[in-house]
Amino acid sequence: MATTKQVALITGAYKGIGLEIGRQLGQLGIIVLLGARSLSKAEAAATLLREEQIEAHGIELDITNPDHIQAAVRRLETEFGKLDILINNAGVYTDHLGTPVEAVRASFEVNLFGPLALTDALLPLLKASPAGRIVNQSSILGSLGTLLTNPMYGVRSVPAYTSSKAALNAWTVQLSIALRDTTIKVNACHPGWVKTDMGGADAPMEIHEGAESAVWLATLPQDGPTGGFFHKRELLPW
Numbered sequence: 001m002a003t004t005k006q007v008a009l010i011t012g013a014y015k016g017i018g019l020e021i022g023r024q025l026g027q028l029g030i031i032v033l034l035g036a037r038s039l040s041k042a043e044a045a046a047t048l049l050r051e052e053q054i055e056a057h058g059i060e061l062d063i064t065n066p067d068h069i070q071a072a073v074r075r076l077e078t079e080f081g082k083l084d085i086l087i088n089n090a091g092v093y094t095d096h097l098g099t100p101v102e103a104v105r106a107s108f109e110v111n112l113f114g115p116l117a118l119t120d121a122l123l124p125l126l127k128a129s130p131a132g133r134i135v136n137q138s139s140i141l142g143s144l145g146t147l148l149t150n151p152m153y154g155v156r157s158v159p160a161y162t163s164s165k166a167a168l169n170a171w172t173v174q175l176s177i178a179l180r181d182t183t184i185k186v187n188a189c190h191p192g193w194v195k196t197d198m199g200g201a202d203a204p205m206e207i208h209e210g211a212e213s214a215v216w217l218a219t220l221p222q223d224g225p226t227g228g229f230f231h232k233r234e235l236l237p238w
């Protein structure tokens with residue numbers, strides 16, 4: 001039977017910013033599905049949130065695996081009949097791996113093709129929601145305007161990460177235009193430099209703060225923005 005509660009799917013959500021997005025959405029009374037490549041890690045994370053009185057479920061979801069994507073679609077159809085919020089949070093930083101071409105390919109697989117394939121498969125369920133929200137977890141390093149003008153970011157040579165997040169941003173714009181006659185909003189955000197396995201111990205932001213931009217975009221009212229790139233509710237340059 002379809003639920004009256006909102007349902008959110010978050011990718012890469014057994015740890016880091018993704019898990020915290022699940023926690024913060026769950027605290028708002030939203031049912032959260034925590035996606036992870038490893039089912040046992042997804043279920044352990046869901047158990048942790050259930051101990052905090054959050055309605056959480058683990059789901060095996062490697063976003064580069066078409067079988068996992070199809071299984072996720074079937075599960076959402078069967079158990080909930082809709083999807084209100086999709087957070088494309090899973091991401092990789094591959095610049096240190098292999099040749100430059102291998103690094104860029106590996107990065108695009110997860111940072112662009114995965115979100116694209118998953119979102120495309122879930123669009124019918126998002127359209128079944130009265131107010132679908134798609135949030136793409138990008139990075140300030142995907143902002144071409146920032147790379148060109150801010151030496152703090154522009155000096156780092158990480159072409160795989162920057163180009164894949166810039167491509168994610170471009171697709172965010174395209175999808176928002178394609179969906180502008182629907183109630184679905186599509187936005188990208190930069191979480192900040194956050195203390196996670198990816199961000200490292202020197203990052204200035206705690207994880208709870210790093211989740212806030214995505215949670216805000218996931219819960220936008222109907223007169224909220226679409227087709228934007230945000231950090232802490234402020235527009236960022238593309």
Ligand SMILES: NC(=O)c1ccc[n+]([C@@H]2O[C@H](COP(=O)([O-])OP(=O)(O)OC[C@H]3O[C@@H](n4cnc5c(N)ncnc54)[C@H](OP(=O)(O)O)[C@@H]3O)[C@@H](O)[C@H]2O)c1
Pocket residue numbers: 011012013014015016017018035036037038061062063064089090091092110114137138139140190191192193194195196197198199200203
């Ligand atoms: N931390 C920062 O300072 C920062 C700054 C800007 C943007 N971001 C973005 O924020 C997002 C979350 O990063 P984080 O800092 O929380 O890093 P994290 O703790 O390393 O989390 C990344 C998550 O993505 C998952 N993942 C990787 N490949 C996947 C795949 N094929 N399918 C499904 N999940 C996959 C990882 O799972 P496994 O452990 O199984 O690989 C992990 O759960 C990323 O998109 C990142 O680019 C982070």
